[in-house]
Amino acid sequence: MAPFLFLFRFVCVSVWILLGLLTELAVFPALGRARRRRVVRGWSRGLMRLCGVRVRRMGVPVERGAVLWVANHVSWVDIFVLNSVRTTSFVAKSDIRRWPVIGLLVAWAGTLFIDRRHRHAVRDAGRQMRGCFDQGDAVGLFPEGTTTDGSDVLPFHAGLFDAAVQAGVPTQPVALRFLRRGRRAPELAFVGEQTLVANLWFLLSAWGVSVECDFLAPIPAADGLTRAELSRRTQAAIGEAVRGVAA
Structure with a gap:
């Protein structure tokens, strides 16, 4: 049944993506x-x-006012999973913008792209983030800098936490857990040398897929943490939440 399920979902998703792109252009x-x-x-x-x-x-997301959502990174769907809760401007590597179709979609969703090859990339991204905060928006950050299989978190890069510190906005850690029929599903992660087509096959042909968005306690700006301290605190909170689910 997997090939038929994949084909059905692929057609539906393709039409939905086309409608999204037409909406961006015309509406x-x-x-x-x-x-x-x-x-x-x-x-x-x-x-x-x-x-x-x-x-x-799961948990209580900050749904009003400026906030920095910090999440572990598992798949290309992470951006859309969190956007389904609250529209969020994500900071992502500029490489994603060149992905077929997906790059157009994440750009449409308001993604802020960062090219780490440029000397002032972090500073420029921080300026864009503060502009979003000034408008009362949520900004999403994947500070690992790459995807994992979702079983743990990699060390966080602290540079972009400075935008939240300077803007005086709260930071909310978010733990993303990918499950299939109630159990961990590392095969759904978009990692390593896997192609987007291969990942789509695993996702669209699978039954019982769920993503738990565990919104952890926000860290108020009043706590006065430095960007390094804020990075370590969110990493510890997300890591504990991610590891806390039985495989």
């Missing part, structure tokens, strides 16, 4: 900022349903 210019963000959130929810991914919200 977005006529919409205000708030309505655009509602469209992105609704579209992301639809994409996850068509991919067969159930998003399970």
Whole structure:
């Protein structure tokens, strides 16, 4: 049944992506900022349903006002999983922008791209992040800098935490756990030398896929942490939450 399920979902997802791109071109210019963000959130929810991914919200997300969401990074779907909860401007590597179709979609969702080859990349990204905070937006950050199989977290890069420190906004750690029929599903992670096509096959042909979004206690700006301290604290919180689920 897997090939038939993959084909059915692939067709549905392809049509949904086409509708999203057409919406960006034809409808977005006529919409205000708030309505655009509602469209992105609704579209992301639809994409996850068509991919067969159930998003399970746990904890209490900060849904109003400026906030930095810090999450572990498992797959290309992470951006859309979190956007289905609240429209979020993510900081991502510029390489993603060149991915076929997916690059267009994450750009449409308001992603802030960072090219680490440039000397001032972190400073420029921080400036964009502060601009989002000034408008009361959520900004998403994957500080590992790469994806993992979701069983643990890699050391966090602290540089971009400075934008939240300087803007005086809270930071909320988010632990993402990919499950299949209630058990850990490392095969769904987009890691290593795996191609996007191969990852799509695993995702779209699988039954019982869910992603637990565990929104942990926000860290208020009033705690006065440095960017390094904030990085270590969020890494410890997410790591504990990720490791806390039985394999």
